[in-house]
Each structure stands twice: as structure tokens, then as C-alpha cells.
Amino acid sequence: MPLSTQPPASGERYVLTASLDNARHLSSLLRAVHFQDHATCFATANGIKVTVEDAKCLQANAFIQAEIFQEFAVQEESVMFRINLAVLLDCLTIFGSSSLPGTSTALRMCYRGYGYPLMLFLEEGGVVTVCKINTQEPEELLDFDFCSTNVVNKIILQSEGLREAFAELDMTSEVLQITMSPNKPYFRLSTFGNAGSAHLDYPRDSDLMEAFHCNQTQTNRYKISLLKPSTKALALSCKVSIRTDTRGFLSLQYMIRNEDGQICFVEYYCCPDEDVTEADL
Amino acid sequence: MRCVITGGNVKVLGKAVHSLSRIGDELYLEPTENGLSLRAVNSSRSAFASFLFVPLFFQLYERGSPPRAGQHFRCKVLMKSFLSIFRSLPSLEKTVGKCLILLKPQASRLVVQLHCKYGVTKTHNLAFQECERLQAVFSTRQCANSLCAPARVLAEAVVHFPATLSEVTLSAGPGGKISLRNYVEDEKEPGRTMVTELWLAEDEFQEVAVAPGTCITFCLKEFRGLLTFAEASNLPLTIHYDAPGRPAVFTLDDPLLEVHLVLATLSDPESISQSPTANGASELPTPADDFADDLESYMIAMETSAYEGGSGAPPSPTFPLRTPGPAHSEPEEEEEEEAVPGTPPHKKFRSLFFGSVLTPGGPCLAPTQEVLAEDSDGEY
Secondary structure, three states: OHHHHOOOOOOOOOOEEEEEOOOHHHHHHHHOOOOOOEEEEEEEOOEEEEEEEEOOOEEEEEEEEHHHOOEEEEOOOOEEEEEEHHHHHHHHOOOOOOOOOOOOOEEEEEEOOOOOOEEEEEEEOOEEEEEEEOOEOOOOOOOOOOOHHHEEEEEEEEHHHHHHHHHOOOOOOOEEEEEEOOOOOOEEEEEEEOOEEEEEEEOOOOOOEEEEEEOOOEEEEEEHHHHOOHHHHHHHEEEEEEEEEOOOOEEEEEEEEOOOOOEEEEEEEEOOOOOOOOOOO | OEEEEEOHHHHHHHHHHHHHHOOOOEEEEEEEOOEEEEEEEOOOOOEEEEEEEOHHHOOEEEOOOOOEOOEOOOEEEEHHHHHHHOOOHHHHHHHEEEEEEEEEOOOOEEEEEEEEHHHOEEEEEEEOEEEOOOOOOOOHHHOOEEEEEEHHHHHHHHOOOOOOOOEEEEEEOHHHOEEEEEOOOOOOOHHHOOOOEEEEOHHHOOEEEOOOOOEEEEEHHHHHHHHHHHHHHOOEEEEEEOOOOOOEEEEEEEOOEEEEEEEOEEOOHHHHHOOHHHHOOOOOOOOOHHHOOOEEOOEOOOOOEOOHHHOOOOOOOOOOOOOOOOOOOHHHHHHHHOOOOOOOOOOOEEOOOOOOEEEOOEOOOOOHHHHHHHHHHOOO
């Protein structure tokens, strides 16, 4: 492997080293959570979790498990740093983001620890690029306290069924209203825009429905501007799990299968917009 | 009104909406006993299109009973809203099995429901404005010249013109040959303008009944919109035209569908000063030379915002909004109802681009607004 000709100088100790023979596996997942420029990376022996937040109401996590990498080593119990995601993505796609068949960018990623830059060694066709991206002070992350025991309703859909719906969402509507119910309309997405309202109903026996576990009727509204970024993850995913808890918090989990058939997850948490009053129903 | 469209006809409806969206910002819906009529007019009122889907087009077509006093319900919706329902034609074809359109005047809602693959239902509740009939007054019988060609032939011809080109001139040459060339305004430096001209032989057309030497200049954008629809539906397109300055009428005929596109044509100052009565429009007063506008056509668009005090569309500068009071007489409504395509204009007509109005009553040179108001008031 050409990268081995440029090993990190011996004696230097890295708290995180990872190598990947196709950097696109990483960049596509990072792009699925790229709606804010800053991301917090949290690495343990199991892999890396990249977290992006917005407006204290939305959190997206991309999980890149250790198995995705050809080599993955974390010397401490956990390693955490904040990084400019836009810059990281630019570096990962420095040889171009087009996916020409037969070409792939190999990546080796090293981090010496607090205060040091993240080092990227990228190689494609014998050309090596070294990138050093300054890391930032990690900020405290939101804890949505979304606990599976508090989940009221859960639906697993084939992503295909939601893709068109999200692409056609009436963006003049401020909110997306999600209704999940053991009875009709089972699963409904509604928008209330300038032109009027639109409802999208999925019956529970639809072929798109992989699982349907709804215990009580819940209607919650979420800011459409907050949910729109999740379309990036939706576009890559094959299945999506939609869950709501007792407080109306929304969890969207996207199952993403990469070109090598490995499975990764991207997760979005979103706060409900407000209580739905009787009059709105 | 309640109708159900199934299968491939949903896509046909979608394409019609796409075509109409090239014309105007509002879509006029009118359920009639002859079918559902969708219409649009552009902001300068130089282009009007109407698609009439006959009851056979639908799996179910119920016009509904007239809600009040024999007056039939018509409405307009924002084109953008309606178009967004049919935005993606490929997915319409792939996923939509059935489309239900419900007009609920009581609930002030136009409901469009799409029944898609996997049992998914999309319900759109659109706000609408009640309005009066939108009708261009034109007659294909008054047009001295007509041409009929497969849409493909015309589409392949106009594809050679740049997308930015606004007007094209169609002229009839000797031997039934038809030419299309881009229209160049005189003021522009002739040396700097590229002119594209192409000739179509008579045998390309299904029917050529034109006088050699006649020519018309019309806007390309709306024509292209109709061509896209016609080509996809594989229908021949007929062009009826008269003298320059008189509207050209483009029609598609199908047992399930009647399509009319009326476009203003550029007038030729020389021919205006001559007598246009030779073109079968003898019952119309000859426009005085004062009205020799660059672009002139005869169309009447009777549109009034009678709902929510005209909160929707901004008032047209040349067309006053008229709120019908309680004394709004029914006979007039009935009369408008009868103003079907093909009826010669009997009340009023106007030049579309510059607001000139000619009343049959006499050579009135008053501005547009006043004349229209007087005219309609006079019929009460």
C-alpha cells in the first residue's frame, strides 16, 4: 500500500489511527449529517460517532463503526474533538467527489491528541495529499434522553417510500406534522402551506411498511427547516425507523448500506415544535 | 364537482398542467357539462390556453348540481400550487394509479387526491378563488389560413431556435412551402443578428390551406409548451391564422380532449391600414389607425375576482376588478356562459398588449377600464 511509504514518524504517539481503502465510505456518511459546519467527533474502540447540532433542537449522529476501517486503533478510552466538517469533507474529496468506477481514494487518519490537528493522508493513483485540519475545543452536546423504553410509536419504512414525500414537501409550510396511530390514518405526514394543506397517508399494510408498532395516537409538529437536512441521510439509506417517545421527541434512524455492503447508521433527533391544540386538529 | 382519472390519463392531465403553467400564474377550473375545462391566460393577456377534458376522459365525472340559482361554479387556483401536485411526470406515471379531484365550494377547498403505489394516498387541499369565466373570443372559422402537421414535425422545426428567442415568424411561400424564421426587430443592427430560417415542404403537413405570401409572428414560449404536450400525446396540431395582428389559434383535437391555444400575433402596420375585412372578420369594426399597435389581437377575458374582495391576484392595470353586487344579474351570466369558443365576439374585444378597446357601439377612444365598465353596466 503506497501509504505505508509515508508512515507517521516513529516515536510519535497517536491516540487515534484509522485507515480506509475507500474514503468515500466515510465522506458519504459525513455528508448525510452535514447541515452545520462544525461537528464533534467522538471515538472509542467501537468506532467514531460524528455529531452535528442545530438550534438546540436537532441533533444528527453518524456512526462509523470500527469494522468499516481496515485499521482502527484508539489508545485512550475515548477521544473527542471538534472539527470543521466542511473542511474535512473538502479534504476527503480532494481528488474529486465523482465516483468513477475503479478509482478510490485511500485514507489514513491520525490524531495525536488534544491541541493537535487531525492529519489526513490521502492517496489516489500514486498521488498523496497530506491535510492537517486544526481541531477545536469540543462543546457540550445535547442529551435528548431518547430512551427506547419511552418509545410510544415506532414504524420502519423502506426509504423509497419517504424519499419522494420529502422531495415534494411543501416548503412554504413551517411545520411537518407527523401522525402515528394504531388506527386510521396509521401514519400521516401533513404540511400546511400557502397553497393549502397536504396529507400523505401510508396504510399499515403497505408493502413499504417493514414494521408497525403504534400504541397510541400521537400528532406532533416539527419545524420543517430542521427536518429538511435529514433528506441527505434519507437519500443514502435503504430503511428508516421513525420513533416518537412520550414527550413527542422524534428519532429518525437511517440504515445506510455502502458499496461494499457494510451497514452504517445515521440518526436524527428532533424536538417537537409545540403542543397541538384542539383547534389545530 | 367530482371526477376520477385513472391510469395514463393522470399523466395526460399532468402534462396539460405543465403546458398551462407556461402561460399564466393562475389556473382556471370550470366544470361544464361538456367536461372539465382548465384554462390560463398570461399577464399581458396575449396568450390564452384552454384544455377541455370531455367526460369520457374520466372514469367518473360528476359536474355537480349548480350551487345557487343556475350559476355554475368556477374557480381559479395558484398555478404553482396545482403544478406542484403534478410536478414530477415520471413519478406520476410510475406511482400514481388514480387521481380524484373534488371541488367543494362550501368548504372552499379544491381537493386533489392521488392514490399511489403501496397504498400511499396524497391529499392536497388547495385554496381557491371564485371567479368568473375566463374566455377568449376567437373563431377558427374566421381564420382564412390553416395548417395541420404532426406535432413532431413542428417540434423538430422549432428546436433549432435558441431558447431565448421570443418570437418566430411563420410564412407561407410558393408551392405550399412553409417557412419559420426568428423574428428580428427592425431597430436592432441587422449585421449583428443571426437569422435562422427553415423551410418545411408541403408534404410534411397533413393539410395546408394557406394563401401564399401570408405570414404571422407569434410568441414561441407558449407555442413550445403546447408542442411538448402535443408531441407527448402524439396528436396533430392545427394552426389557424388570419392577417398579422389577428390572433392565431392552435388546436389539438382528440375524442377525449379539446385544446385551444390563442396567441396574439404581431401586426404589420401596412396591412392594418389596408382593409382587414377580407379576412372574414367583416362583422368586426375595423381598427382605426390610432389603434395600429405593434401587437394587436382581439380577445376578451372576462375575469372578476368575486371572492374575498380580490385578496388574491393583484389588480391588473388594464383590467379592473369588478365585484359583483347582489344585483348581479343572471341573464348576463347566462350570456357569458354561452360565449363558447367559436362564437364571434358580440360585446367587446380589445387589443391585448396595449389595452386598446373597440366597442361595437361606436368609435370610442376612451381608456380600457372605463369602456369595459360602461359596457358591462349597460347590460344590467
